């Protein structure tokens with residue numbers, strides 16, 4: 001068959017973009033060659049509905065071994081008792097948990113979307129907000145941190161069946177023990193969505209959701225540095241064959257209820273090529289060099305937050321505990337929007353995303369803030385000195401947002417800086 005040069009030329013172009021630019025989107029990363037290789041393998045040809053050893057198709061003996069390895073490795077990485085590695089994405093993992101533990105119309109609590117929560121934690125345009133009844137907790141306006149007293153008050157009043165810890169744009173650690181106490185008071189299940197900081201949690205750089213959280217979901221492609229995907233884990237609360245009373249009143253094992261919610265509840269056949277790539281990345285995450293990597297991610301983020309603050313920018317909550325931060329532009333450049341910064345930095349080959357800041361007066365399409373993170377730039381080998389330079393360059397663009405000459409000079413500097421940095425350096 002003729003090679004599809006149209007698509008492969010575009011892939012080459014995207015590779016060049018990734019190679020030459022500075023990547024600061026907090027949810028992105030660069031996978032290793034072996035993760036890419038597993039993803040592009042013949043495993044994509046295989047249908048494997050079901051679970052290892054219990055499939056609806058023949059010929060699954062090899063993918064059974066692949067999926068079992070992925071499960072064993074992720075359990076070891078997070079000290080989990082059980083895992084399902086089939087969710088195609090983080091949002092799919094969350095949808096499966098909700099299908100498993102809620103009835104349509106049931107109340108659940110998550111962080112307000114405009115305060116850093118994720119769409120799948122109750123947005124009115126996501127199935128979580130369409131099928132169930134979301135109630136939001138918020139950040140404290142003075143500290144920029146989750147207001148646990150406010151959370152408790154709302155939980156006592158609303159009696160949600162499920163409480164979700166975790167966010168898309170929140171730079172502070174979570175008090176899972178406090179949240180479990182709140183959940184226990186109202187008889188709710190506690191779920192942590194650790195999509196963003198999973199890698200830092202795995203290596204003990206942040207609080208661990210186990211043993212406090214009943215259920216943990218994550219993506220595999222952010223700090224965890226695997227292929228795009230999701231997964232679900234259980235801790236010690238539901239040892240098999242502990243009976244869990246489902247929302248429909250049946251007594252079943254929680255692991256079975258979650259397995260069924262993934263397939264056939266929300267998905268069809270698992271992506272075994274992606275599961276193989278997940279297994280490879282979990283193997284990498286178990287290594288010492290990954291520990292060194294996430295340690296550097298956290299160090300780089302702390303330096304980045306300090307550099308932005310030194311330049312007069314407001315960093316929400318005045319710093320970061322993890323890999324990311326939200327810059328509130330209103331303090332230093334009130335007339336500049338997040339959208340303007342995102343679009344102008346792209347011209348200088350620096351990529352980040354506009355983001356609402358807590359109590360934002362602008363819309364999600366313009367925003368008063370940007371979100372930045374260090375996972376991807378650290379994978380390329382960045383240490384603290386490069387991070388200081390990156391903040392200098394961003395500030396130069398923001399302070400000359402309409403000056404094409406300055407933008408072109410910054411772009412040259414960016415390309416020069418990234419020239420000798422491989423996409424995967426660890």
Ligand SMILES: Cc1ncc(COP(=O)(O)O)c(C=O)c1O
Pocket residue numbers: 027088089090091092094118120166167168169193194195196219229230
């Ligand atoms: C906290 C959180 N949960 C879930 C998701 C969804 O992940 P995916 O894009 O893989 O569906 C994200 C993505 O950014 C996220 O930040």
